[in-house]
Amino acid sequence: MKIDCTIDGKALSLSINSNKPLSLILEEDIQNSSLNSHCNGQMCGFCTVLMNGKAVLSCLIPAFEIRGKSIITFEGYAKTKNAKDIEKAYDLTHLKPCPSCYNSRTLIIESLLSNNLTAKEDIIREMEMLKCHCLEFNDMVRIVQAASEIRRKRHARRA
Amino acid sequence: MLEGLRSPNIHTPVNLSEFSSIIQHYPTSTYWAGGTYIMSRSDYYPSNTTNDEIIFLGSIEELHRFQRNDRIAEFGSMVSLYDLIYTGRSILPKILIENIQDIGGNIVTARMTLGGSLCTREFRSSLCGTLSLFDASCEVKYMKKKRMHSKWFPMISIYDKSGKLNLPDKALISRIRVNLMERNYQRFIRKGDFFLDQENSVSIAITGNPEQDNFNDARIAITYPNKGFISNHDLDNIFSSARFPLDQDESKSIEDAILSAVSAIFPSLSKLQKTRTRGIIKEIISDLNINALTTASFDEAKTNI
Numbered sequence A: 001m002k003i004d005c006t007i008d009g010k011a012l013s014l015s016i017n018s019n020k021p022l023s024l025i026l027e028e029d030i031q032n033s034s035l036n037s038h039c040n041g042q043m044c045g046f047c048t049v050l051m052n053g054k055a056v057l058s059c060l061i062p063a064f065e066i067r068g069k070s071i072i073t074f075e076g077y078a079k080t081k082n083a084k085d086i087e088k089a090y091d092l093t094h095l096k097p098c099p100s101c102y103n104s105r106t107l108i109i110e111s112l113l114s115n116n117l118t119a120k121e122d123i124i125r126e127m128e129m130l131k132c133h134c135l136e137f138n139d140m141v142r143i144v145q146a147a148s149e150i151r152r153k154r155h156a157r158r159a
Numbered sequence B: 001m002l003e004g005l006r007s008p009n010i011h012t013p014v015n016l017s018e019f020s021s022i023i024q025h026y027p028t029s030t031y032w033a034g035g036t037y038i039m040s041r042s043d044y045y046p047s048n049t050t051n052d053e054i055i056f057l058g059s060i061e062e063l064h065r066f067q068r069n070d071r072i073a074e075f076g077s078m079v080s081l082y083d084l085i086y087t088g089r090s091i092l093p094k095i096l097i098e099n100i101q102d103i104g105g106n107i108v109t110a111r112m113t114l115g116g117s118l119c120t121r122e123f124r125s126s127l128c129g130t131l132s133l134f135d136a137s138c139e140v141k142y143m144k145k146k147r148m149h150s151k152w153f154p155m156i157s158i159y160d161k162s163g164k165l166n167l168p169d170k171a172l173i174s175r176i177r178v179n180l181m182e183r184n185y186q187r188f189i190r191k192g193d194f195f196l197d198q199e200n201s202v203s204i205a206i207t208g209n210p211e212q213d214n215f216n217d218a219r220i221a222i223t224y225p226n227k228g229f230i231s232n233h234d235l236d237n238i239f240s241s242a243r244f245p246l247d248q249d250e251s252k253s254i255e256d257a258i259l260s261a262v263s264a265i266f267p268s269l270s271k272l273q274k275t276r277t278r279g280i281i282k283e284i285i286s287d288l289n290i291n292a293l294t295t296a297s298f299d300e301a302k303t304n305i
């Protein structure tokens, strides 16, 4: 099946099986190295990407659903200004995710920030999904709230 | 593309009449809702057994509708669990919201649909039990003599006595209706990982109206993900005929009665499932005991004044 989509800002036309999971497309067809796992939908959370700005588990997205969509992986996201807000929040709070979950956790934080979900319960519920215990829930709340403040200030300066 | 692996044809009807003409042409198609269950099967990809025809339900406009009045809320089967709690937060029973939040965060519940949650064949979602407490009903569309028919059924009747899905082949659930009943006591308790440790998990949803030593309008549903769910009047009566607070012996006899009712339907429950069921019942009884004692002392205080 021919599928047109945008991955990390690049318009692509892929010839792939219609039901192939996005996580495998990224690893095998795009050679993207920013995903850490392929758990076959057992929800380890390590294959998170942004699809049209929302965090999704790429192992639960079939090829036919990415048609016409914009996918951002950590590789593409890391170069953006938004990513810098979150990096600053890690520095400011002296809290940093471990290398295994860093990419996915950062993208989940981005999804929380861009959807204005910064209440403690929302943060915890989203973060609970990642099967990695390198950070305490309260620490994650601190990171997200710091990142939200950094972003708010940046937008205020720009305005 | 992988050599020798077929790439299924994806049909994306945009309305129900298009859907019915596609299903007539391709009667063995697989229905695809959020795909979370389908894609989490260990043999999902690569696989030589994948169906050649997939009907993606996500573009069918009618299946995304939501409407309500004072007594009922009605959802299209493609409404996601995330949308269900965000559009329905102010009207839906608290226990339903708690159940969905228990299933996962927004990232996954935004993909899972109401229809998909009811129609997984080898897995029973905790949602089925909870919905049954509110006399949920489903609109089922099915082909008969080359024509699409449609009929509302009580949700409980699309499952057999042991909670296994019992829909006619290729039937489509198009709408789900929930009665909006007021219940003062609502609790959802799950033990074990429903998806990753199905053998050992259980969830119980219970609602009712505690009044002094009675537990009126008791409704209870017990779900075992690898088996099915049970929700019936006999089970409800065990609770509604009890007088609270219960002492230890009375409490134990309720636990025993419930365990024997569930074991009669699910004889192969694991030891941990039984222990966990008993533990949850204990927790609920303790809740209802506290409730009975506090209302009793409140009533006493009122008469003393």
Ligand SMILES: Cc1cc2nc3c(=O)[nH]c(=O)nc-3n(C[C@H](O)[C@H](O)[C@H](O)COP(=O)(O)OP(=O)(O)OC[C@H]3O[C@@H](n4cnc5c(N)ncnc54)[C@H](O)[C@@H]3O)c2cc1C
Pocket: A041, A042, A043, B030, B031, B032, B033, B034, B035, B036, B037, B038, B039, B040, B057, B077, B102, B103, B104, B111, B112, B113, B114, B115, B116, B117, B118, B119, B120, B121, B124, B125, B126, B127, B171, B172, B173, B174, B193, B194, B195
């Ligand atoms: C990682 C993970 C964790 C989970 N944890 C939990 C949990 O804690 N508790 C819990 O209860 N559940 C849990 N689940 C299961 C979850 O409830 C189901 O995967 C989900 O509800 C299925 O919905 P879907 O829209 O993705 O369905 P799909 O995967 O698209 O479909 C599921 C089945 O239903 C059929 N179908 C879909 N829609 C219809 C329709 N309208 N009419 C007829 N047939 C239809 C499909 O053909 C398929 O056979 C978990 C799942 C995953 C992947």
